[in-house]
Amino acid sequence: MVSDRRYLNNFFYVLPAILMFAIFTIYPFIKTFQLSVxxxxxxxxxxxxxxxxxxxxxxSDRLFWNSMLNAGIITLLALTFQNMLALLLAVIIDRGVKFDKFFRTVYFIPPILSGVVVGLVWKWIYDGNYGILNTILTHIGLEKYTTSWLSNPRTALVSVAVVHMWKGxxxxxVILLAGLQTIPRELYEAAAIDGADSFKQFWYVTAPLMLPIFFVVSVLTILGTMQIFDLIYSMTRGGPAGATEVPISYIYRYMANNELGYATAMAxxxxLVLFTLSILQIKISRKLRKV
Amino acid sequence: MKAKYLYMLFLLSLVLLTSCGRKKGNLQEIVIWHWMTDREEVFNQLAKEYYELKGINIRFETYAPSDVYREKVRAAAQGGLLPDVYSPLGDQRELASFINAGYIEDLTEVMNTGWKDLFFESVLQQNTYNEGNEWKVKPGIYGVPIDVVSIQIFYNKTLFKKAGINPDNPPTTFEEFIAVCKKLRSAGIQPFVSGFGEEWLIDVFSKSFEYQILGEEGIIKTIKGEIKYTDPRWITIFELFEKMRNEKIFAEGIITMINKDAERVFATEKAAMALNGSWGINVYSGMNPQLNYDVFLPPKLTNAKYPVKIWVSSSFLNVNPKSKMKQQAIDFLKWLTENKQQITLAEKTKNIPSNKNVIDAIKYDVLKKFAANLDKSFPTLPVMENWKVVGTKCRGIQSIIIGEKTPRQLADELQAEKQKLLAELK
Known part of the structure; x- marks a missing residue:
C-alpha cells in the first residue's frame, strides 16, 4: 500500500509530463472540436x-471525399507493394546475406529523410523538361512512354504513391525484421526435417507467427499514408486539377484561406475515419489471432 | 528528500527561464517582420543608416517562405505578439479582417499631409478602403508601399530569332501571339511557361482576358451574381485557354509547375516566353546572366471591348496600432519612402520604387517597361470573388489545359459553385 504522502510525491514527478500532455495534446484536441462548430x-x-x-x-463536399479517395488509393498501393517489398527484403536479410548491416542501414535511410527534400528530388526525377526518368526511358528506346509524370492526371497519383512507398x-x-528475428530457428529446422521447402516454411511457420506484426505494420501504414502531406505539397500541391489532392492538403487549403471552422470540422x-479504421483493424487482428 | 529538492530546483529554474526576456534598456527599437528575403541585405543597410541618423535601432526580421510568414503573423495576432511594423500579406478580405480586429493603424491622416502624393495611386489603392466596401472597413489608407511589382510576358530574344521571329517586334494581339507560338513550336522550342501549379498565376493570366472582355463592371456584376459564369463572354475566355492548348503553346508540365521551376525553365532557355513578375529580372540575372530577353503586355483580344490590364502589386508595410513605437515606426516608413532610400532599394533589388518621383532613376530597360505600364493595373474592386470560386476557376483552367474539361463544363461547374455560395449568403 502506497502512503498518501508517497503517492503525492510520485504525482509531482509525473506532473510536468501531464502538464505538457494537457497543453500540447488535450487542449488542441478540445479546441479543434470547439472551432469546428x-x-x-x-x-x-x-x-x-x-x-x-x-x-x-x-x-456534400465532393472534393473532400475525392481527396479521401485519393489518399485511400495511395494507402492501398502502400499496403500491398510497400509492405510486400519490406517483407521480402526483411526475409532475405533474416535468412542471412553478406553485408546485411550495410543493407539494413541503406533501407532505413529514406524514412529518415525530410519529406519535402525527398519530394523536391523526385520532382526533378519526374520532370517533363529535364527529368532523369524521361532521359533514361528515351535512352533505352522507350521514348513513347515519356510523359510529364506529375502533370498528367493519369500518372500523377501513382507517381506520388511510388515516392511515398520508396520513402516508407x-x-x-525494420519492424518486420525485428519480428522475424524473434521466431525460434528450431521451428524452421523442424519444418525442414518434415520436408517443408522455403515457401512452405514461410507459409506455415513465418506467416502465422508474424500475423500480429503484419497488423502493426498495416495500421502504421494506413495511419501514415492517409495523412500524407509533405510529399504532395512539395511535388504537386494537390494538382493537376485536384488529381493528387489528399485530405490534409485539402484541409490546409481551407486553413490558408482563413476558414478555420470548416477546416477543423474536416479534421x-x-x-474519426482514421480512428474507425484502426479499431476495425485491431478487431480483425484479434479475431484472426484466435483462429 | 534529496529528490524533492531537486524537483523544486527544476520548477524554480523553469520559472526563471520563462521570465528571461529581451532587455532593451534605453535603446529605442522598431521591430519589422517581413518575408522579402531578396531585400534583407539592403534593409539592414538602410537600418544602419537610420540608426546613425536618428539613434533608433531598426530590427528587420525575415520569415520565409511567404506562407510561413503568413502563419507567423496570424499566430502573433492571436497572441497579441505582433511587431511594430509588419504586413498580413493577404488579399483585401484578409487585410480587412486585420483592420477590423484593430491590428492595423489607420494612416489616412498622416498620408493626407502630402505623403500619399509620393505613390502611384493605383498602388496605394490596394491598401485603401473606400466608402461602402463589402468588408465594412472604415474608409482610409492603411499601408505604406515599399516597392512595386508587376506581371507581364518575358520573351527570349535569342530563341525568337532562332525561330525566325523578329525579336524587336513581339506579339501584341492574341492572333499574333498564337502565330508566334506556332513558329516556336515548329522550331522545336516550347513557346510559353509560367508557374501554373500556383493558382494565383493562372488567375492573373485569365484576368488579363477577363478585363478585356467583361471590363470592371462586368467582373463586379459576376461577383455579385448578376452575370452568370455560363454567360457566353465567360465561355469565350475559357475557350482562349482551349485554343492555346490546341495550338500546343504550353510548356511540358506547366500545370504543376511552381513559379520557381517555371523561372528555371525560362532562364535555361527551355521555353521562349514566360508570364512572370518584374522580380524575374533579379531572378534571371542570378540564374543566367547571359539571358537576352525583353517583355511585352499580355495579348490584346481583337474583338475586346476594353483595354489590356495587368497585375500590379506592392510590398506593403502596416503599422501595429498597439505598438509603443507607433509614431517612430511611421517616421521610419516615411524616411524609407523618401527619394534617396527608394533609389537605393530600387538599385539593389531591381524592383520598381513605390515613390513615383524616382521612377527615372531605374537603370534597367526591361524594368522601365514594367514601370511604364503601371497605369494599366487591374483596378481594386469594392467586392471580391470568393476564394473557392477562384480556386474552381483556376483548377478548371488547369483541366482545360490538359484536355480533361471543356470550357462549357468549367462554366457550368463554376456557376454551380457560385450559386451554392450565393444561396448560403441569402
Missing part, C-alpha cells in the same frame, strides 16, 4: 456559432 477567420476577435452546419456541408518501406522493413471527420 464555429465560423471563424482566425483573425477576428469574435466567432460565429453555426452548430453542425460545417459537418453537414462536409457530407524502410519502417516496415475531426478525418480523425
Amino acid at each position: 464555429y465560423e471563424w477567420d482566425g483573425i477576428s476577435p469574435t466567432m460565429k456559432f453555426v452548430g453542425l452546419k460545417n459537418y453537414l456541408e462536409i457530407f 518501406f524502410g519502417w516496415g522493413f 475531426v471527420i478525418f480523425g
